[in-house]
Amino acid sequence: xxxxxxxxxxxxxxxxxxxxxxxxxxxxxxxxxxxxxxxxxxxxxxxxxxxxxxxx
Numbered sequence: 001x002x003x004x005x006x007x008x009x010x011x012x013x014x015x016x017x018x019x020x021x022x023x024x025x026x027x028x029x030x031x032x033x034x035x036x037x038x039x040x041x042x043x044x045x046x047x048x049x050x051x052x053x054x055x056x
Contacts, residue, residue, distance in 0.1 A: 002036035002056075003046055009053035016045035016054060 005016070010031045017025040017032055024038035025045060034045070034054075046054040 002039040002041060003034055003043065003054050004056075005032055005034055005049075006053045006055070007031045007033075009051045011051050011053075013050060015048045015050060019044045019048040 005025075012027070012031050014027075014032070016034075017023075017027070021042065021044060022038055022040055024035045024040070025032050026035060041056075046056075
């Protein structure tokens with residue numbers, strides 16, 4: 001199962017996108033979104049998110 005970003009909690013800092021080893025996170029409408037097709041479920045993004053907006 002891929003990780004998802006709660007857009008209400010996302011502060012658009014980009015930390016998750018910078019940390020993603022497969023570049024599965026993209027800026028979408030001033031927030032970030034995870035492309036589930038590219039996500040490898042490593043959890044790196046969730047560990048980097050300062051607002052705890054990323055979950056499984």
